Amino acid sequence: MLNSIDKIGDLNPQLLRELKGRFKPFPVIIAIVTSLATQLILFLYQLREFPDLGSEKDISINEKYCNLPSPVKDYYSSWMSCPPNQINMQLWWQDHFKYMFLSLSVIFIFTLLVAGTYLIINDLSQEERKGTLNFIRLSPQSETSIFTGKMLGVPVLIYLVTLAAIPFHVLTGISGSIPFVNILCFYLILIVSCIFFYSYALLFGIFGGSILSGFKPWLGSGLVLFFLFVSMQASSSSSYHNYIAFARLFSPTDITYYFFPDLFRYQTPVLTELKFFNFAVGKSFIGVIAIHLANYGLWTYWAWQGLKRCFRNPNATIFSKQQSYLIFSCFEVTLVGFYISENYKNWNRFYEGMGTLYLWHLFLIVPFFAFMFTHRQAIQDWARFRFYKDENSTDSPKKSLVSELLTGEKSPTVFAIAVNLLIASSAFVLLFFKANIDGSYYGDRVIEFTSVLLVFVSLIMIYATVAQIMLMLKNSKRILWAAGTTSALIILPVMILGILSAQQENIFWLFTVGFWFTAEKSTLPAILAAFLCQVVILGLLNSFLIKQVKSAGESATKALFSQAKV
Numbered sequence: 001m002l003n004s005i006d007k008i009g010d011l012n013p014q015l016l017r018e019l020k021g022r023f024k025p026f027p028v029i030i031a032i033v034t035s036l037a038t039q040l041i042l043f044l045y046q047l048r049e050f051p052d053l054g055s056e057k058d059i060s061i062n063e064k065y066c067n068l069p070s071p072v073k074d075y076y077s078s079w080m081s082c083p084p085n086q087i088n089m090q091l092w093w094q095d096h097f098k099y100m101f102l103s104l105s106v107i108f109i110f111t112l113l114v115a116g117t118y119l120i121i122n123d124l125s126q127e128e129r130k131g132t133l134n135f136i137r138l139s140p141q142s143e144t145s146i147f148t149g150k151m152l153g154v155p156v157l158i159y160l161v162t163l164a165a166i167p168f169h170v171l172t173g174i175s176g177s178i179p180f181v182n183i184l185c186f187y188l189i190l191i192v193s194c195i196f197f198y199s200y201a202l203l204f205g206i207f208g209g210s211i212l213s214g215f216k217p218w219l220g221s222g223l224v225l226f227f228l229f230v231s232m233q234a235s236s237s238s239s240y241h242n243y244i245a246f247a248r249l250f251s252p253t254d255i256t257y258y259f260f261p262d263l264f265r266y267q268t269p270v271l272t273e274l275k276f277f278n279f280a281v282g283k284s285f286i287g288v289i290a291i292h293l294a295n296y297g298l299w300t301y302w303a304w305q306g307l308k309r310c311f312r313n314p315n316a317t318i319f320s321k322q323q324s325y326l327i328f329s330c331f332e333v334t335l336v337g338f339y340i341s342e343n344y345k346n347w348n349r350f351y352e353g354m355g356t357l358y359l360w361h362l363f364l365i366v367p368f369f370a371f372m373f374t375h376r377q378a379i380q381d382w383a384r385f386r387f388y389k390d391e392n393s394t395d396s397p398k399k400s401l402v403s404e405l406l407t408g409e410k411s412p413t414v415f416a417i418a419v420n421l422l423i424a425s426s427a428f429v430l431l432f433f434k435a436n437i438d439g440s441y442y443g444d445r446v447i448e449f450t451s452v453l454l455v456f457v458s459l460i461m462i463y464a465t466v467a468q469i470m471l472m473l474k475n476s477k478r479i480l481w482a483a484g485t486t487s488a489l490i491i492l493p494v495m496i497l498g499i500l501s502a503q504q505e506n507i508f509w510l511f512t513v514g515f516w517f518t519a520e521k522s523t524l525p526a527i528l529a530a531f532l533c534q535v536v537i538l539g540l541l542n543s544f545l546i547k548q549v550k551s552a553g554e555s556a557t558k559a560l561f562s563q564a565k566v
Contacts, residue, residue: 012149012152014139014148017149018152018154019153028160035160035164039104039165039168042103043100046096051087051092066082094176098172098178100168101172101178104172105186108190109252109256112158114221117201117224120154120202121205122216123150124150125216146311147304147311150202151198186256188293189293192293193251196299199304199307202303203318207371231254235248235257240273243338243353246335249291250296255271258288274291275338276291276341278341302319302323302330305319306323316409317372321372321406321407321413324368325419325423328365328420332423332426335360339427340430353431354428358516369464372417373468374410374411374413375478376473382408421456421460425457428456448527452519452527455515459515462489466541467483468482468545469544470486472545472549493508494512494513504522507526510530511534
């Protein structure tokens with residue numbers, strides 16, 4: 001085994017390092033025994049229901065396993081047991097093999113995604129805490145080689161547990177009359193989903209350095225566990241809406257229901273209703289697989305772009321401003337593709353769909369801003385050369401301020417976030433004009449909807465500006481200050497108004513993240529008044545931020561000149 005590992009190490013030294021640290025006899029034996037014990041428990045659990053005449057495990061005469069003809073079943077009482085020679089044992093074993101197959105499928109999903117995510121984040125946190133991650137950064141290996149080694153090597157014992165169970169899993173599937181092609185497709189989607197979740201686990205592991213290092217693995221794996229539980233509950237529902245399809249594509253549970261519909265309550269999987277830009281991709285087996293692979297592939301690509309960008313330079317933002325524009329565009333196009341396929345029968349249905357679209361932006365875009373914010377040292381360097389550069393310098397001419405704010409690596413991020421919010425607003429506008437339901441109220445709806453969008457943009461800009469101001473602090477814990485302050489601004493006002501049982505007509509709701517769900521009850525003057533107040537607040541915050549930036553650049557310049565004189 002060690003010789004084989006050495007050969008693998010010639011291709012990927014990081015993988016060799018991970019395997020040598022984990023492929024030891026005792027952990028390997030424990031992993032294999034755990035896998036075999038789980039398989040045995042599943043088999044014995046199903047075997048305990050083996051038909052036994054005269055006991056609680058007997059087969060009722062009305063069950064599908066009883067081969068007696070219907071007239072005989074109707075003649076005898078339903079509580080009578082089926083004669084042993086009339087029990088269809090082949091069908092009984094077939095169904096129970098299906099149950100074992102299903103149980104193992106769910107175990108695979110949760111074990112690989114939750115446990116694998118925990119191990120990867122925990123490994124990176126330990127490397128950061130011990131300082132060995134900096135040695136890896138100095139390695140001549142490429143970022144792709146390093147992170148591929150981490151992804152393949154860190155959860156290797158989890159892979160071993162899964163691989164030891166695959167023969168039993170395939171055997172139970174074939175014995176349960178499940179098409180082998182469906183089983184292979186299930187493995188394909190499971191592998192791709194692992195790559196996706198592990199990529200973002202790597203990104204989350206290196207984000208923020210050693211901050212929350214001990215809590216990071218629990219937070220990351222806990223979020224994955226919560227997402228899988230919620231998606232599993234949604235997958236078992238008989239209803240399907242395209243405006244929540246985007247989330248369901250990230251969970252392998254939905255497509256598991258699609259591959260094996262006979263194992264679940266609903267014979268026709270709801271994924272068949274999936275549409276993208278009005279194309280009924282859910283009607284085609286290949287279409288369902290293709291849209292899942294494309295979705296995983298797109299967002300895994302962006303995760304690796306972030307990994308390659310910030311690994312060598314921990315002080316760099318995970319995504320550049322130019323990358324953020326592309327990511328937001330991909331995000332909006334994907335959402336529009338699902339939302340435009342939804343049938344909006346009336347304005348209430350439309351506002352319900354737009355409410356979910358707003359929640360998507362709130363829960364996904366706001367955390368994404370954390371990957372874009374420029375920190376104090378970078379802004380200080382930028383301000384020193386931007387505002388206090390010698391006018392007679394022979395250096396290349398400075399770019400325009402707008403150009404630097406749009407694309408500069410070290411400039412503040414607030415302006416770029418505003419551009420991204422305009423990109424996000426375009427999705428709302430496009431869907432609004434697509435859902436022209438009631439022409440008699442169309443003019444009033446345009447004004448109302450535009451006002452609500454303005455409130456959305458100004459409110460998110462306030463949160464972004466506050467976070468950027470917090471990141472300009474000299475405190476070493478400024479990342480925690482930024483996260484805590486922004487979270488308090490988002491959560492506390494909603495909690496306070498909820499505790500006070502404020503009515504939806506209350507104008508203070510328009511200053512919280514819950515404004516979207518109360519704007520319909522508010523009047524247009526109230527919405528415009530809230531927007532103007534937010535603009536004033538935003539202007540004051542940005543004035544303070546500009547003073548902070550100039551002050552930081554001035555202090556850096558003075559320090560530089562004092563050193564030069566010495």
